[in-house]
Amino acid sequence: MDKGVIYFPSKPSILxxxxxVGPLEKRSVFVQNFDLVYDDELADQKTNExxxxxMIEEAAQIxxxxxxxxxxxxxxxxxxxxxxxxxxTNFAAxxxxxxxxxxxxxxxxxxxxxxxxxxxxxxxxxxxxxxGAASHHNAIERQFRYPVDYGGQKPATxxxxxxxxxxxxxxxxxxxxxxxxxATIGKVADFQQSDPFHMGAAMxxxxxxxxQQHLKGRGQTVQDYDVIMTGDLGxxxxxxxxxxxxxxxxxxxxxxxxxxxxxxxxxDNPLFLAGASGAGCSASVFFxxxxxxxKSGRMKRVxxxxxxxxxxxxxxxxxxxxxxVAHAIEVTMK
Amino acid sequence: xIASFIMAFVVGGLICVIGQLLMDVGKLTPAHTLSxxxxxxxxxxxxxxxxxxxxxxxxxxTIPITSFGNSLAHGALAExxxxxxxxxxxxxxxxxxxxISAAIVFGFIGxxxxxxxxxxx
Amino acid sequence: xxPKDYEQLQTQLxxxxxxxxxxxxxxxxxxxxxxxxxxxxxxxxANFDFTERTAGNPTVSTMIFIAMLLTGFGLYKKLGQxxxxxxxxxxxxxxxxxxxxxxxxxxxxxxxxxxxxIFKLAGSVIVFGVVSAFLVALIKLILxxxxxxxx
Numbered sequence: 001m002d003k004g005v006i007y008f009p010s011k012p013s014i015l016x017x018x019x020x021v022g023p024l025e026k027r028s029v030f031v032q033n034f035d036l037v038y039d040d041e042l043a044d045q046k047t048n049e050x051x052x053x054x055m056i057e058e059a060a061q062i063x064x065x066x067x068x069x070x071x072x073x074x075x076x077x078x079x080x081x082x083x084x085x086x087x088x089t090n091f092a093a094x095x096x097x098x099x100x101x102x103x104x105x106x107x108x109x110x111x112x113x114x115x116x117x118x119x120x121x122x123x124x125x126x127x128x129x130x131x132g133a134a135s136h137h138n139a140i141e142r143q144f145r146y147p148v149d150y151g152g153q154k155p156a157t158x159x160x161x162x163x164x165x166x167x168x169x170x171x172x173x174x175x176x177x178x179x180x181x182x183a184t185i186g187k188v189a190d191f192q193q194s195d196p197f198h199m200g201a202a203m204x205x206x207x208x209x210x211x212q213q214h215l216k217g218r219g220q221t222v223q224d225y226d227v228i229m230t231g232d233l234g235x236x237x238x239x240x241x242x243x244x245x246x247x248x249x250x251x252x253x254x255x256x257x258x259x260x261x262x263x264x265x266x267x268d269n270p271l272f273l274a275g276a277s278g279a280g281c282s283a284s285v286f287f288x289x290x291x292x293x294x295k296s297g298r299m300k301r302v303x304x305x306x307x308x309x310x311x312x313x314x315x316x317x318x319x320x321x322x323x324x325v326a327h328a329i330e331v332t333m334k
Numbered sequence: 335x336i337a338s339f340i341m342a343f344v345v346g347g348l349i350c351v352i353g354q355l356l357m358d359v360g361k362l363t364p365a366h367t368l369s370x371x372x373x374x375x376x377x378x379x380x381x382x383x384x385x386x387x388x389x390x391x392x393x394x395x396t397i398p399i400t401s402f403g404n405s406l407a408h409g410a411l412a413e414x415x416x417x418x419x420x421x422x423x424x425x426x427x428x429x430x431x432x433x434i435s436a437a438i439v440f441g442f443i444g445x446x447x448x449x450x451x452x453x454x455x
Numbered sequence: 456x457x458p459k460d461y462e463q464l465q466t467q468l469x470x471x472x473x474x475x476x477x478x479x480x481x482x483x484x485x486x487x488x489x490x491x492x493x494x495x496x497x498x499x500x501a502n503f504d505f506t507e508r509t510a511g512n513p514t515v516s517t518m519i520f521i522a523m524l525l526t527g528f529g530l531y532k533k534l535g536q537x538x539x540x541x542x543x544x545x546x547x548x549x550x551x552x553x554x555x556x557x558x559x560x561x562x563x564x565x566x567x568x569x570x571x572x573i574f575k576l577a578g579s580v581i582v583f584g585v586v587s588a589f590l591v592a593l594i595k596l597i598l599x600x601x602x603x604x605x606x
Binding site: 046047048049142146147148149150151152153154155156157190191192193198201204205236239240243244 | 456458461462464465468469470472477526527529531532533534535536538539540542543548551552554555556558559560562575576
């Protein structure tokens with residue numbers, strides 16, 4: 001059997017989603033599908049981390065409001081971020097006050113959270129569960145790299161951590177809503193990449209392995225999908241993934257199906273170098289743009305493959321390589 | 335006067351070029367690059383080569399971080415000459431205190447005045 | 456695919472570091488910063504009681520003050536992205552490393568945050584400067600003592 005591939009017979013639905021972003025994300029090509037854009041990256045709080053927490057709470061609140069629910073009707077809250085010990089999500093979970101498990105899959109947390117929420121729903125243990133992820137540029141940069149105002153030169157392969165929070169409301173199957181048919185929990189890939197300013201190269205093999213695993217396990221080909229979208233490989237990582245898929249036998253036509261949220265996020269703006277990254281990147285693209293495409297019927301079946309680099313500042317300084325992982329969810333619309 | 339400006343520009347620029355090559359070709363982090371340049375400055379000072387460079391290039395030699403290694407070594411050498419073994423330790427910050435004290439004071443004032451912003455332009 | 460083949464593939468598809476362009480930009484930015492330093496040196500020599508040698512100290516302090524303003528207004532990181540080593544190697548880059556860390560850690564308070572982290576980035580420069588200066592002076596002292604060389 002193909003390990004990691006999960007099929008959901010009851011087809012849990014994505015009932016609604018909330019996506020909030022920071023001020024720079026106004027320039028995203030996906031901006032018209034975001035629910036709320038903050039003008040202040042601190043969200044009127046004192047610290048970046050508190051602003052981060054407020055954005056998570058707001059995204060959760062918006063998702064619930066769309067179905068006219070309050071947080072009391074929530075059975076589970078599952079999510080994470082990239083700050084040490086995920087304190088912003090933990091504090092947000094304290095506000096939301098529903099049963100909570102923190103998820104850390106780095107930037108692949110958006111889909112790993114949805115997988116857990118779908119499993120809880122499939123088991124019959126959950127009526128409504130919120131699943132998602134978030135990141136905050138300033139809070140993450142200072143932790144993983146340098147102080148925000150430090151004048152270091154970033155290479156063209158570097159990506160820009162987005163300030164965004166995206167949460168999806170997962171519930172029992174409902175007609176007329178996109179539903180989660182299957183998922184693949186990815187294996188950790190380590191191809192001995194060690195450049196923390198070149199995440200795309202580190203993560204592409206993880207995306208490749210998870211996509212192959214999912215198609216094989218489900219007996220599908222790329223043609224079965226309207227789009228296969230990775231999370232944040234960026235403008236350099238995406239061509240690497242495509243080349244790996246091409247070598248595995250995909251045609252140029254088939255490769256057009258493969259897109260990447262991080263590569264498209266800020267359009268062609270050169271200031272953002274190789275594009276967007278961060279746990280909030282895949283969450284804010286998948287739960288806004290892609291859900292809208294599914295709901296409108298323009299897309300019928302998509303594979304969402306969030307990609308995460310499982311490094312820490314410590315592991316980089318100790319000269320270790322960057323292990324990466326990708327988790328996929330197959331979302332369909334009747 | 336014009337000649338001093340040109341010398342400062344050329345020599346200062348060239349030291350930065352060495353730094354850029356260490357980062358781009360040597361694949362070093364900024365911290366590694368700057369540490370190597372500081373050590374280089376101290377060694378040049380030991381051979382008595384850095385002071386002539388300052389006479390020649392002015393700010394082109396005093397502004398790059400190599401100058402920091404030079405002043406540390408210069409202070410230590412001057413005191414060692416006067417006081418022997420003890421001087422090696424006591425003289426170090428004699429010449430170079432201004433850079434570090436300015437960085438600490440302005441760092442503190444900066445923290446009072448500003449907050450970090452994730453602006454891109 | 457093994458890591459070695461993959462390394463080859465990713466190197467092929469990743470943009471190369473534009474070394475020549477970076478070097479030219481570093482030369483230009485570094486040169487300009489040092490020229491500004493020279494102008495400040497002349498200013499101190501003309502208006503105060505400083506010589507070419509002693510004007511170095513107030514020049515360095517003034518340059519770090521300018522670095523504080525540029526860092527605080529978020530401009531030094533833009534200069535750094537363009538100039539690379541050209542803005543990192545001059546003493547203003549040292550100032551930027553200290554000041555950006557101080558500003559960043561303000562949220563953890565002035566004692567644990569600013570005080571504890573101000574040399575987070577620039578500390579290694581001080582450590583290696585001091586240790587190498589110590590060794591240089593020690594070696595020279597030994598050489599002078601045994602009569603190989605003189606001061």
